[in-house]
Amino acid sequence: MPKTELSATLSALADRNRRAVIDLLKQQPRRAGEIAAALSLTPPALSRHLRVLRRSGLIDEQGVEADARVRIYRLRKQPFDQLRGWLGEVESFWTGELTAFRDHVERSKNRRGGAR
Amino acid sequence: MPASDVVTVTVTVSVEPPAAFAIFTQEIDLWWRTGPKFRIAGKRRGVLRFEPWLGGRFTEEFESASGPQVFTKGTITVWQPPERFHFDWRGVNFAPGESTQVEVAFEAVPTGTRVTVRHAGWAALPPDHPVRHGQEGPAFIRGCGLWWAELMTSFREFTS
Numbered sequence: 572m573p574k575t576e577l578s579a580t581l582s583a584l585a586d587r588n589r590r591a592v593i594d595l596l597k598q599q600p601r602r603a604g605e606i607a608a609a610l611s612l613t614p615p616a617l618s619r620h621l622r623v624l625r626r627s628g629l630i631d632e633q634g635v636e637a638d639a640r641v642r643i644y645r646l647r648k649q650p651f652d653q654l655r656g657w658l659g660e661v662e663s664f665w666t667g668e669l670t671a672f673r674d675h676v677e678r679s680k681n682r683r684g685g686a687r
Numbered sequence: 688m689p690a691s692d693v694v695t696v697t698v699t700v701s702v703e704p705p706a707a708f709a710i711f712t713q714e715i716d717l718w719w720r721t722g723p724k725f726r727i728a729g730k731r732r733g734v735l736r737f738e739p740w741l742g743g744r745f746t747e748e749f750e751s752a753s754g755p756q757v758f759t760k761g762t763i764t765v766w767q768p769p770e771r772f773h774f775d776w777r778g779v780n781f782a783p784g785e786s787t788q789v790e791v792a793f794e795a796v797p798t799g800t801r802v803t804v805r806h807a808g809w810a811a812l813p814p815d816h817p818v819r820h821g822q823e824g825p826a827f828i829r830g831c832g833l834w835w836a837e838l839m840t841s842f843r844e845f846t847s
Contacts (some may be wrong), residue, residue, distance in 0.1 A: 608808070662696065665804050667720060669698035675718030676700040676710050 577629065580650045588612060594619045596630060602643035613653035691720055697803045704793040707800040708769035711791065712737045734819055737774075741766040745774050760790070776806070 584590055587588050595601060607617045621644060624630045628650050635641040700707050710718070716735040719725065726733040728749030738744050745761035765773035770793055775786040788804040 600828050665696040665806065668718075668725075669696055669802065669804060672711060672718045673698050673700050676702055677716065678708065679710060679714070680702060 579627040580629065583623050583629055586620070587625075588616075589624055592617075592620055592624060592644075593629065596644060597644045600643045602641060606644065625679055658671075695803060695805050697801055698797060699799060699801045701776075704795050704800045705769040707802060708772075708793050711793075711802065712739055712772065733758075735760075737763065739766070739768075745776075756821040761786070764788075765790075 584593070588610060593608055594604055595609055603614070603617060603621065606612075606615055606621075610617070612620070621632075623632070625632065628647055630644050631647055632642045632644050635643060694720075702710070715737060719735050721732055726735070726749075727747050728751075731750050733747040733749035736744075736746050736748070738746075741763055743763045743766070744759050745763070746757050746759050748755060748757045750756075759777070761774040761776045763772060763774045766772060771791060772787060773790045775791045777786045788807050790803075792803045792805070794801045794803070
């Protein structure tokens with residue numbers, strides 16, 4: 572993943588309110604009004620958070636045919652997939668170390684004649 | 688601190704807890720992976736060591752152009768052989784006072800010992816910390832052994 576994308580994703584998620592928005596959108600796409608009400612945010616504050624999330628690619632917005640004023644926000648899967656891949660890489664760090672540890676234990680045990 | 692601010696990895700080894708504990712701590716330099724991804728020293732092989740007591744240090748010693756150097760990767764905060772030990776973990780790019788917490792537990796199971804590493808404290812690092820910006824993959828791991836995991840659980844739910 573390009574460095575800038577990862578940083579943008581992590582920066583966008585470094586805010587408690589924006590994580591709350593993500594949690595709400597995980598359940599289903601929602602209108603800004605619904606999100607603002609659920610999180611007790613003022614419309615300007617929510618707008619700022621939505622803008623950051625949109626710029627980082629974590630969410631997008633869609634119009635509604637019936638009403639041009641209404642925007643529906645939903646999660647975009649791609650950045651989460653990328654982040655997951657990156658987290659997996661980091662998690663594998665400890666998995667790798669513990670595997671190396673286990674291999675070393677087995678080698679030591681054989682060297683010591685299998686004694687526990 | 689949210690419960691998801693934790694990395695947990697386990698492995699089972701076929702020796703009893705006292706041996707597992709001793710090998711994990713006293714022989715860490717023999718089993719910890721080598722190379723620039725895993726040791727600070729990079730090409731010149733650094734030597735890892737736990738000082739086996741409460742308050743003891745977890746260090747990497749290596750030769751640099753300006754002579755031998757010792758980097759303190761952590762300090763032991765709990766020392767209860769053969770059951771567990773905890774240490775604070777610092778990356779080379781951490782500011783003074785910044786650290787994460789690693790807990791290593793050794794639990795007897797019928798086939799030997801289950802070793803669990805629990806690494807917590809990412810969410811407490813400031814948002815503009817280098818761990819969260821500008822470093823990725825191997826460089827990130829070498830520097831810190833860290834990850835940013837506050838939302839790990841929900842990401843897994845969402846992406847799985």
